[in-house]
Amino acid sequence: MTTLEQLSEAIxxxxxxxxxxxxxxxxxxxxxPAQIVDHALVPAMALVGERFKRNEIFVPEMLIAARxxxxxxxxxxxxxxxxxxxxxxxxxxxxVQGDLHxxxxxxxxxxxxxxxxxxxxxGANVSPAKFVAAVQEHRPHLVGLSxxxxxxxxxxxxxxxxxxxxxxxxxxxxxxxxxxxQQFCEEIGADGYAPDAGSAVDKASELVAAGAIDSPP
Amino acid sequence: MTPRERYFxxxxxxxxxxxxxxxxxxxxxAEHIGSNYGAFASDHRVLVEANLRCAxxxxxxxxxxxxxxxxxxxxxxxxVEYRRDGVPICERPPLLDDRDLGQLPRPDPLQAPxxxxxxxxxxxxxERSGDRYSIMGWVEGPAAEAADLRGVSNFxxxxxxxxxxxxxxxxxxxxxAIDFARAxxxxxxxxxxxxDAVASQVSPQTYESLILPFERQLxxxxxxxxxxxxxxxxxxxxxxxxxxxxxxxxxxxIDHLVDLAVVRKVLGPRVVISGNVDPVxxxxxxxxxxxxxxxxxxxxxxxxxxxxxxxxxxxxxxPPPHLHALCTPIAAQL
Numbered sequence: 001m002t003t004l005e006q007l008s009e010a011i012x013x014x015x016x017x018x019x020x021x022x023x024x025x026x027x028x029x030x031x032x033p034a035q036i037v038d039h040a041l042v043p044a045m046a047l048v049g050e051r052f053k054r055n056e057i058f059v060p061e062m063l064i065a066a067r068x069x070x071x072x073x074x075x076x077x078x079x080x081x082x083x084x085x086x087x088x089x090x091x092x093x094x095x096v097q098g099d100l101h102x103x104x105x106x107x108x109x110x111x112x113x114x115x116x117x118x119x120x121x122x123g124a125n126v127s128p129a130k131f132v133a134a135v136q137e138h139r140p141h142l143v144g145l146s147x148x149x150x151x152x153x154x155x156x157x158x159x160x161x162x163x164x165x166x167x168x169x170x171x172x173x174x175x176x177x178x179x180x181x182q183q184f185c186e187e188i189g190a191d192g193y194a195p196d197a198g199s200a201v202d203k204a205s206e207l208v209a210a211g212a213i214d215s216p217p
Numbered sequence: 218m219t220p221r222e223r224y225f226x227x228x229x230x231x232x233x234x235x236x237x238x239x240x241x242x243x244x245x246x247a248e249h250i251g252s253n254y255g256a257f258a259s260d261h262r263v264l265v266e267a268n269l270r271c272a273x274x275x276x277x278x279x280x281x282x283x284x285x286x287x288x289x290x291x292x293x294x295x296x297v298e299y300r301r302d303g304v305p306i307c308e309r310p311p312l313l314d315d316r317d318l319g320q321l322p323r324p325d326p327l328q329a330p331x332x333x334x335x336x337x338x339x340x341x342x343x344e345r346s347g348d349r350y351s352i353m354g355w356v357e358g359p360a361a362e363a364a365d366l367r368g369v370s371n372f373x374x375x376x377x378x379x380x381x382x383x384x385x386x387x388x389x390x391x392x393x394a395i396d397f398a399r400a401x402x403x404x405x406x407x408x409x410x411x412x413d414a415v416a417s418q419v420s421p422q423t424y425e426s427l428i429l430p431f432e433r434q435l436x437x438x439x440x441x442x443x444x445x446x447x448x449x450x451x452x453x454x455x456x457x458x459x460x461x462x463x464x465x466x467x468x469x470x471i472d473h474l475v476d477l478a479v480v481r482k483v484l485g486p487r488v489v490i491s492g493n494v495d496p497v498x499x500x501x502x503x504x505x506x507x508x509x510x511x512x513x514x515x516x517x518x519x520x521x522x523x524x525x526x527x528x529x530x531x532x533x534x535x536p537p538p539h540l541h542a543l544c545t546p547i548a549a550q551l
Contacts, residue, residue: 060418
């Protein structure tokens with residue numbers, strides 16, 4: 001196996017010490033950091049997402065894979081910045097106001113990072129005004145809204161309305177969380193619904209691939 | 218039949234006049250009586266008043282003590298903050314950064330204020346309603362409480378990184394759950410609900426090798442106390458059903474994501490299935506005719522023994538006619 005294959009496997013299996021070891025080895029082999037990301041991290045997290053969608057792995061396995069990816073990124077990120085390499089697309093993400101459950105949001109954020117998005121994580125319990133301010137500041141291609149509780153679904157409606165009313169018409173809004181459905185997505189005017197963290201990558205890629213959002217709003 | 222009589226009739230496989238209705242109410246009940254969720258979670262008098270009035274008005278057969286996940290966590294030393302219109306929060310789980318189990322006290326359910334408040338709720342139900350209703354106490358399951366103490370992500374990673382530690386932590390949680398349940402049974406609970414929602418997010422292998430043995434220990438202890446055990450794991454539990462089938466619980470709450478035909482096939486003919494009308498898309502959104510039809514459909518698929526319930530908590534913004542529809546009397550199959 002090549003070093004990149006070993007790194008990819010370590011990440012997908014959640015072996016964080018090995019991930020750090022092989023990331024360092026790849027750097028030592030003078031593989032450009034962007035190539036390490038594209039050929040090891042991105043496919044590893046894509047595999048993790050696919051396995052999750054097929055119920056072959058569950059949330060704990062995803063969490064340790066995400067931790068391994070972060071371990072590799074701590075070595076790669078400074079080198080990517082130094083090389084002037086930046087992700088093509090930016091996403092902001094948060095749980096909506098009143099919802100403090102952030103595990104799903106964290107997984108989606110990690111999966112998006114693993115798919116080479118720049119992710120601005122606003123955290124949990126984010127007000128519509130804070131989402132709007134972040135959209136205006138970061139000019140993202142995507143906004144991800146998460147709600148675990150049925151009781152916070154109305155806050156998702158308010159947030160979508162606030163973002164639309166702010167004039168950020170081109171930004172695409174992806175929603176998810178246990179009580180969320182495609183029907184709810186359509187009713188509140190969001191652009192996409194992702195039933196799980198693996199699907200969130202597909203949905204994000206699908207939306208940013210649309211020509212209308214080639215440029216940030 | 219009184220609500221309690223029909224509840225126990227179904228549990229014993231005997232004829233009952235109608236299906237028992239056991240929906241979970243929290244914020245809905247608080248707001249329905251003009252109060253708020255913060256008061257409901259922090260003062261058993263509000264919780265008792267809200268659930269009793271809803272039981273009378275809507276025709277609910279069991280009085281519940283569920284409010285939020287942090288009764289035991291508070292007893293273990295976690296600081297809980299109440300919010301007027303939301304679930305209480307515990308910003309810093311006691312073992313979030315320092316995983317040393319030596320720092321955990323063994324909570325006394327009659328001394329720890331939030332645990333005592335639930336015991337008082339059971340006692341108040343008994344004083345106010347006698348034996349008219351079933352009274353359900355509540356404890357956190359081993360995985361749920363471990364996740365409350367460590368933080369969900371930390372606990373999930375513990376399960377894979379350090380199973381010995383995860384086991385030790387869950388053993389402490391079960392010890393306290395048994396203490397807490399016993400106090401509620403002594404106060405008058407005939408049923409103990411066990412909430413272990415985070416278990417739905419782990420693999421069947423992790424569930425059966427790590428979590429299930431502790432759930433079994435808890436269920437066995439509850440049965441030794443002579444009470445009915447109601448297991449509540451919301452979310453998609455299809456992959457856990459073979460393990461759940463071995464627990465010997467009396468009632469299993471099933472969320473709307475799970476096929477009731479599969480549940481009945483895997484759990485067998487004796488377990489009471491409770492569920493699984495979609496709480497948001499159906500109960501909250503209605504219309505009432507659709508809610509009634511959904512209940513009938515669930516009953517038809519699950520067969521007997523069955524109790525009426527949504528997949529999880531009734532959302533706060535559910536119009537009251539929709540809850541009336543859910544609780545519309547339906548003749549029970551045998």
